[in-house]
Amino acid sequence: MTYIAKPKFRHPDLEPNTRGFTRRDYEGKVSTLCAGCGHDSISAAIIQAVYELDLEPHRIAKLSGIGCSSKTPDYFLGLSHGFNSVHGRMPSVLTGANLANRDLIYLGVSGDGDSASIGFGQFAHSIRRAVNMVYIVENNGVYGLTKGQFSATSDKGSKSKRGVVNHDAPIDLVTLALDLGATYVARSFSGDKHQLVPLIKGAILHHGAAFIDCLSPCVAFNNHEGSTKAYDYIRNHNEAVNRLDVIEPRETIEIDHAPGTLEIVTQHDGSKLRLRKIHPEYDPSDRLDALAYLAERQSKGEIVTGLLYVDPGAQDLHDYQNTVAAPLNTLSDSQLVPGSSALEKINASLR
Amino acid sequence: MAGAGRSVALQPTDTKSPDYFHKVVDCQWACPAHTPVPEYIRLIAAGRYADAYMINWRSNVFPGILGRTCDRPCEPACRRGRVEEEPVAICRLKRVAADNKGEVSARMPHAPPQKNGKRIACVGAGPASLTVARDLAEIGYEVIVFDGEKKSGGMIRSQIPRFRLPENVIDEEVDYITGIGNIELRLDQPIVSMKALLVEQYDAIFVGCGAPRGRDLDIPGRVEAAANIHVGIDWLSNVSFGHIDKIGKRVIVLGGGNTAMDCCRTSRRLGGEDVKVVVRSGFDEMKASPWEKEDAMHEGIPILNFLTPKAFIHQNGKLTGMTFEVVAAKYDEKGRRSLVPTGEPDQHFECDDVLIAVGQENAFPWIERDAGIAFDKWGLPELNGGTFQSTQAKVFFGGDSAYGPKNIIWAVAHGHDAAISIDLFCQGKDVSVRPPPVVQMSSQKMGIHEWSYDNDISADIRFKSAHRPLAESLGNLHIESELGFDQKVGFLEAQRCLNCDVQTVFNAPLCIECDACVDICPMDCITFTENADEDTLRSNLTAPALNKSQDIMVSAPLKQTGRVMAKDEDVCLHCGLCAERCPTGAWDMQRFLLDTAKAGACAR
Numbered sequence: 001m002t003y004i005a006k007p008k009f010r011h012p013d014l015e016p017n018t019r020g021f022t023r024r025d026y027e028g029k030v031s032t033l034c035a036g037c038g039h040d041s042i043s044a045a046i047i048q049a050v051y052e053l054d055l056e057p058h059r060i061a062k063l064s065g066i067g068c069s070s071k072t073p074d075y076f077l078g079l080s081h082g083f084n085s086v087h088g089r090m091p092s093v094l095t096g097a098n099l100a101n102r103d104l105i106y107l108g109v110s111g112d113g114d115s116a117s118i119g120f121g122q123f124a125h126s127i128r129r130a131v132n133m134v135y136i137v138e139n140n141g142v143y144g145l146t147k148g149q150f151s152a153t154s155d156k157g158s159k160s161k162r163g164v165v166n167h168d169a170p171i172d173l174v175t176l177a178l179d180l181g182a183t184y185v186a187r188s189f190s191g192d193k194h195q196l197v198p199l200i201k202g203a204i205l206h207h208g209a210a211f212i213d214c215l216s217p218c219v220a221f222n223n224h225e226g227s228t229k230a231y232d233y234i235r236n237h238n239e240a241v242n243r244l245d246v247i248e249p250r251e252t253i254e255i256d257h258a259p260g261t262l263e264i265v266t267q268h269d270g271s272k273l274r275l276r277k278i279h280p281e282y283d284p285s286d287r288l289d290a291l292a293y294l295a296e297r298q299s300k301g302e303i304v305t306g307l308l309y310v311d312p313g314a315q316d317l318h319d320y321q322n323t324v325a326a327p328l329n330t331l332s333d334s335q336l337v338p339g340s341s342a343l344e345k346i347n348a349s350l351r
Numbered sequence: 352m353a354g355a356g357r358s359v360a361l362q363p364t365d366t367k368s369p370d371y372f373h374k375v376v377d378c379q380w381a382c383p384a385h386t387p388v389p390e391y392i393r394l395i396a397a398g399r400y401a402d403a404y405m406i407n408w409r410s411n412v413f414p415g416i417l418g419r420t421c422d423r424p425c426e427p428a429c430r431r432g433r434v435e436e437e438p439v440a441i442c443r444l445k446r447v448a449a450d451n452k453g454e455v456s457a458r459m460p461h462a463p464p465q466k467n468g469k470r471i472a473c474v475g476a477g478p479a480s481l482t483v484a485r486d487l488a489e490i491g492y493e494v495i496v497f498d499g500e501k502k503s504g505g506m507i508r509s510q511i512p513r514f515r516l517p518e519n520v521i522d523e524e525v526d527y528i529t530g531i532g533n534i535e536l537r538l539d540q541p542i543v544s545m546k547a548l549l550v551e552q553y554d555a556i557f558v559g560c561g562a563p564r565g566r567d568l569d570i571p572g573r574v575e576a577a578a579n580i581h582v583g584i585d586w587l588s589n590v591s592f593g594h595i596d597k598i599g600k601r602v603i604v605l606g607g608g609n610t611a612m613d614c615c616r617t618s619r620r621l622g623g624e625d626v627k628v629v630v631r632s633g634f635d636e637m638k639a640s641p642w643e644k645e646d647a648m649h650e651g652i653p654i655l656n657f658l659t660p661k662a663f664i665h666q667n668g669k670l671t672g673m674t675f676e677v678v679a680a681k682y683d684e685k686g687r688r689s690l691v692p693t694g695e696p697d698q699h700f701e702c703d704d705v706l707i708a709v710g711q712e713n714a715f716p717w718i719e720r721d722a723g724i725a726f727d728k729w730g731l732p733e734l735n736g737g738t739f740q741s742t743q744a745k746v747f748f749g750g751d752s753a754y755g756p757k758n759i760i761w762a763v764a765h766g767h768d769a770a771i772s773i774d775l776f777c778q779g780k781d782v783s784v785r786p787p788p789v790v791q792m793s794s795q796k797m798g799i800h801e802w803s804y805d806n807d808i809s810a811d812i813r814f815k816s817a818h819r820p821l822a823e824s825l826g827n828l829h830i831e832s833e834l835g836f837d838q839k840v841g842f843l844e845a846q847r848c849l850n851c852d853v854q855t856v857f858n859a860p861l862c863i864e865c866d867a868c869v870d871i872c873p874m875d876c877i878t879f880t881e882n883a884d885e886d887t888l889r890s891n892l893t894a895p896a897l898n899k900s901q902d903i904m905v906s907a908p909l910k911q912t913g914r915v916m917a918k919d920e921d922v923c924l925h926c927g928l929c930a931e932r933c934p935t936g937a938w939d940m941q942r943f944l945l946d947t948a949k950a951g952a953c954a955r
Contacts, residue, residue, distance in 0.1 A: 003800040007808040007926055009434050011875045011894040024873075036865040036934025044870040191866060219865065219934040231863045235911050 006030050023051040028078035032071070036223075038190030038216030039069055039138045043076040045193050046107070046136075049200035050077065053248070055105065061097060062107045065090040065119055068145055069111030069138035069216075077107075088119020091126030091135070095317070098131050101327040102318050105204060106133040113143055116152035116171045123173070127180040127209050132316035134203040135182075135211045137173055138190075140218040141229035148221030159226030172298070174308060177211040178291055183314030184210035185290075187305045189234050190217065194243075199307060201246040207268035208314030215303065234303060241282040241293075241306040245274040267312045275307060284309050360882040361915075363907040366856065369790045372943040374902060375920050376852045378441055381428035383764035385788075385947045386410040388425060388441055389852040393804060395448055396845035398838070401455050403448035408455075408527070410947070412482050412763050413507070415520040418446030419833070420511055422609075422640060422758040430851050433898070434874075434922050437813035439847045440836075447841035449520075455527075460489045462532035467491035469554040469777045474542050477505020478759045479559030479750025481528050482766025487773060488533040490951035495553075496534065499541030500592075506561055506751075507759060509588035510610065512617045513829045545718040545746075555745045555773045558718075558732075559766070562751035566710040568605065572663030576670035580663060583614045583708030590617055590828070599703025601625040603673055605660055606708035607637035612644065614706040615652045620828040627700065628654045629673075631690060633680055646832070650821060659690065661697060663705065672701040711756040731755060738782045739769040747772055770950035786948035795853055795940045796930070802940055804853050806927040809846040850925045854943045857916055859906040861937035864914070868929035868938055869893070874922045877929060882908065882915045892919055 010024045026047040031040050050060065057079035064070035066087035073082050081104065085093040094108045108126075115123040115137050126135065141158070143149040150158075150166045153173065158166050177185050184206040188196040196214065203210035215234050217223050223230040228237075242263075249270035261280065265273040275284065283289055290309045297304045317323075324331065366372060374380050378388040387406060394403035407414035421442050429438030469492050473480035476498035484494040502508055504521045529536060542548055548556060565582035567573070573580060579599065583606065589595040602623040604615040607630035618626045628647065630637055634656050637644065644654065658675035665671055675698045678690040713730055720726075723743035725733040732741045732748045739747045749765035751757060772782040795802045817834040818824070824832035836844060869877050875894035882888065882905070889896040889903060896903055896919040906916040930938035 003931075004807040004926070004928070006871065006928065007873045007924055008810060009808065009873055009924060011922060012433065013894055013897070014875070031871075034934065035932045036863070036867045038865065040870050040932075041866045044866070191864060193866065217865070219863075223863070231865060232911050235864075 004030075017051055017054045019054050019056050021051065021057075023047060025079070026051050026057065026077055028073070028075045031075040033068060033075075034220045036219035037068070038140060038218070039072050040075065041190040041193065042136065042138050042196070042214055042216055043072050045190075045196040045200055047076050048193065048197045049204065052197070053201055053204060055204075059103075059105055060107060061104045062109060063090050063094045063097070064109040065111075065114040067111040067114045068140075068218075069109060070114055072138065073107075073109050088114050088117070088122055090114065091119065091122040091131075094133055095126050095129065095131050098133065098317065099323070101329060102132070102323070103327045106131070107204075108133050108135045110135070110137050112137060112139045112141060112151045112153040112173075116173060120152075120171075124176065124180055127177055127182045127211060130181065130183065130209045130314070130316045130320065132208055132318070133210065134200065134206075135209065136200070137211075137213050138216045139173070139213055139229070140216045140222055141227070142218045142222035144218045144221050155228040158228045159224070161221050161224050163226070172294075173211070174213045175291060175294060177213075178287055178294075178309055181209070182211040182309075183208035183311040184307075185309040186211070186307045187213045187215070187303070189215045189238060189305060191231055191235065192238075192305075195240060195305060198244040198246045202244055202267075202271075202273050202307065202310075205246065205248075205267055205269055205271040206310070206314070208311070208316045237301060237303045239279075239297060239302040239304050241277070241279045241304060241308065242284065243276040243278065244307050245276075247272040247274055265310055265312050268314070273307065273310065273312075278306070285311070359884050361885055361888060361903075361905045363859070363915075364902070364904045366904065369788055369945060371902065371904075372854050373945050375854060376943065376945075377428040377430050378425035378439075379852070379945065381424045382411075383424065383761045384411045384767065385764075385945065387852065387944060387946070389848055389850050390944060391448060392439070392441070392444055392845045392848040393850065395444055396805070396842055396848075398842075400448045400451040401453055401458065404452040404455055405458055407445055407448060411760060412485060412528070412766070413478060413524050413759065414445050415449035415524055416507055416516060417759060418442060418449045418835075419516050419520070420507075421445070421760050424760070430849055430922065431847060434849070434924065435812065440813055440816070440844050443816050443836055444841060444845055446835045447838070447845075450835060451838060451841075456530065459527050460531055462488050463491050465491065466493055466533060469493070470495065470552065471555050471557060471773060472497065472548060472551070472553040473557045473559060474548070475505055475558070475560035475750075475752070476500070476503035476536060476538065477559055477561050477750060477762065478507060479752075479762040479766040479769070480505070480557060481525065482763045483557045483559065483749065483770045483773065484534045485528045485531060486767060486770035486950040488531045490774065492533065492774075492777075494534045495537060497537045497540050497542050499539065501539050503536055503538060505559075509591050510584050510613065512587065512590070512613050514616070514620060514824060514827070514832045515613070517829075517831050541717075543717050545722040545724065549722065549743075549746075553745070554777050555747060557769055557773065558746065558748045558752050559750045559762070560715075560752050562711040562713045562756040564712045564714040565707065566712055568660060568707050568709060570660055570662055572665050572670075575668060576663045576665035578668070579670035579703060580705045580707065583610045583706050584711060586706055587613055587617065590621070595621070597622045599623070601702040602627075602704045602706065603700060603702045604628045604706045604708060606630065606710070607632055607639055608708060608710070609639045609643050610711070611706075611708035612639045612647045614708050615647055616650055617828065618704075618706065619650050619652065619825055626652050628652060629658050629660070629675060629700070630654060630656050631659050631678065633657060636680075636688075649818075650825060657690070658698060664699070670702065670705065672699055673705060674699045711751070713752060713755060715752070729755075735783065737768065737785065738772045739765060740772055740776070740782055745776065767947065767949060771948060771952070774950040786952035788948055789946045791944045792854070792856070792941045793944075795927075795942055800931055802853075802927055804850050804940075804942070805846070806850070806925070806940075808849070808924050808926050809843070811843055811847055813847065814840050814844045851923075852943050853925050853927070853940050855904075855918065855923060855925070855929060856939045856941045857904065857906055857918070858937050858939070859909055859916065861935045862906070862909050862916065863935055863937075864909055864911050865934060867932040867934065871928045871932045873926065873928070874924055876919050876921075876923045878917050879909070879912075879914050880917060888917055889919075892917060894919065896921060
């Protein structure tokens with residue numbers, strides 16, 4: 001939380017992107033979250049990703065529910081569309097918005113309370129319906145706004161700030177997302193923007209349901225000894241399986257790695273995901289292997305991060321529903337109300 | 352950064368060394384007298400003009416004079432000029448403090464009742480000598496100041512025209528010095544022999560007689576038309592002391608320095624209607640300060656460049672004009688400039704008078720060559736670097752007479768250093784062992800989001816100082832043409848100061864590498880990265896640090912990742928947001944106050 005507005009001055013060498021925007025132009029209001037909150041770093045990573053992708057702010061809609069994480073859309077992309085929905089209901093509102101206007105880029109921002117508790121069902125259904133979106137959970141494993149109770153993603157055996165041990169089994173949103181058919185699944189850490197920014201860029205370019213579980217320490221209530229979501233704990237247990245570079249369709253790809261350590265995945269829009277493998281045996285195109293790998297590593301207390309699964313040929317809700325190609329608000333009256341003869345035809349076909 | 356070799360990871364920056372944070376305060380570092388600029392600017396913003404004046408007075412001795420006439424080495428250095436277009440108007444803010452301070456004589460120091468028995472002679476009553484006198488009188492010395500003129504002040508009084516610097520300002524600030532006591536001004540008493548002076552029982556002698564000789568121009572017609580050709584600084588001095596009160600209608604001023612600007616503007620006030628400045632060099636390379644050129648042009652004085660004087664034209668012993676050769680600047684492969692004739696026909700300008708302001712020279716006709724004082728081939732005294740001591744141990748030099756013509760603020764800085772040397776010398780100590788500056792660091796934290804300085808950065812662009820209407824100021828030599836800032840504008844301009852002396856202090860063991868400071872920093876100054884040699888590190892920063900004159904602050908390795916925190920000081924706004932967003936207090940905003948040592952600091 002800061003009282004003064006962030007000064008408008010920027011570094012004199014800050015480059016504008018091809019749309020004429022500097023990174024600063026993608027900022028929002030100054031954050032009111034606690035100092036040191038991981039969520040602010042995720043906001044900064046989103047800003048960086050959108051800037052690097054040369055996206056125009058008005059092409060993006062950011063949606064959120066309730067909670068610390070869901071406050072953050074106020075702190076980035078101040079020139080974009082936004083909808084702050086009811087607790088846990090972000091996925092439904094996003095699905096509806098996406099159906100109405102398929103041309104926007106949808107950025108759903110949620111937290112572990114918003115997605116793993118009150119909005120658990122909403123989360124599940126938006127994923128299984130393959131809504132074309134980026135769904136980011138800012139996961140701090142604690143109810144920060146209500147002063148530090150365990151959340152549904154708190155690990156069993158971890159301790160609260162007051163020393164209470166959590167006995168409930170945790171919900172792993174990555175495993176669930178894989179199970180429910182998400183076609184781009186990643187896990188990252190707010191304290192590692194080198195990993196996080198490309199993952200967000202890849203998710204934005206992905207056609208289909210992209211899910212990112214981003215560990216984000218709560219400095220006020222979950223950054224102590226015994227916490228498994230603290231800065232030092234995550235750093236000590238982070239097992240990155242790969243490093244991602246996102247190459248946009250217009251860019252040429254550089255290969256500077258030994259064969260076998262590099263994998264290039266071409267997505268729907270021609271963008272390429274260049275994966276530098278850290279664990280050579282890990283194959284992000286195999287969903288079942290990914291699930292098994294995650295289970296095995298998680299049982300050893302490791303936090304597996306990186307691009308965990310991607311299906312480059314994925315389809316989305318609109319493809320499955322065979323909806324009209326244009327946003328609804330661009331359709332003319334005659335297209336929307338085709339008249340009684342069209343109705344006759346439909347009725348006849350159903351008889 | 353000290354000790355940074357290529358391909359060697361940098362050592363953590365030693366911020367305990369006074370120079371590190373001093374350099375961050377660009378204005379103070381650039382000021383020869385190292386005046387704590389942001390400190391007094393904050394006091395101006397707070398309406399504490401007298402306090403602001405006294406900080407200046409301690410450091411630069413002549414705040415009212417310098418607030419009007421300083422060469423402002425601080426302003427080109429000002430960080431604000433790298434953040435946006437223009438630096439803070441530091442010089443004119445100093446004037447705001449001087450103009451609004453009210454009565455300050457009660458705050459002025461007094462000589463101790465007990466003198467220390469040492470007597471010092473100062474030759475010349477200009478800024479260097481007066482600074483020496485002030486610093487020494489206050490700690491018990493008896494100082495006798497000699498000057499050939501009837502009034503004190505040296506070039507401040509003789510060369511700077513009254514429309515830029517009213518006489519009462521000079522009188523007031525000279526009086527503050529003599530008011531200390533133990534200072535005797537012996538005016539109208541030119542020193543004609545150093546040997547004679549050495550025989551008198553002074554414990555030390557300070558030579559601050561300036562660079563009194565204006566360079567002449569030996570070209571055809573100089574002798575024949577001498578009646579209407581004047582050497583600039585002598586002419587200004589004659590105007591200043593009332594010996595000259597008019598000049599011809601058409602005047603040519605030769606030279607591109609500040610003296611030339613004073614000459615042409617003075618001519619406009621003494622009857623000159625068609626006054627022009629003719630300069631050999633190009634406009635941008637002229638020595639005059641940009642604002643002085645601006646003021647001259649504002650008074651309808653054209654500046655003609657790339658013209659080399661060729662001859663004074665005269666008829667029957669009367670000057671009628673001048674001819675000039677047209678030249679162009681050519682640069683060789685080393686970037687050295689030479690002015691070569693273009694072959695175009697010479698230019699001729701008619702005129703009634705010519706003022707020659709093409710430079711000044713040192714002259715010591717009164718120092719016998721066998722007085723034990725060695726001079727170099729340029730006629731300047733050989734001085735023991737930084738101590739201002741000549742080869743005759745009890746004689747010290749300062750101001751223009753030490754290293755050639757500079758300006759008032761350099762003279763003051765020399766004066767302070769020479770006074771330290773004289774004090775050390777008189778106490779029988781080694782003059783080359785210099786007393787260190789006094790440095791204070793104090794946290795500005797008042798509460799979670801509260802600082803004891805105003806960290807909200809003003810977006811205002813530089814304010815312009817008000818001027819009297821031309822018709823009014825051109826009519827009178829004695830009426831000040833520039834009005835300065837009023838209190839309201841002074842406040843707004845003061846708010847433009849970035850408080851660079853409120854330092855970003857980083858305590859590495861407390862850092863949890865949460866990136867909060869990186870994310871909030873509006874100027875991308877902060878990066879957490881692998882340590883490397885300086886060049887690599889500079890290029891690896893979020894915003895590559897290309898301005899090598901500005902340091903990078905590098906932390907010790909951090910405990911979670913072993914990376915380092917690297918902060919580029921170049922365009923930091925000192926807004927304190929890094930510290931505000933820091934959850935552990937690893938960042939703190941601490942006021943850095945550096946006072947250079949003055950005479951007496953380590954002599955007892």
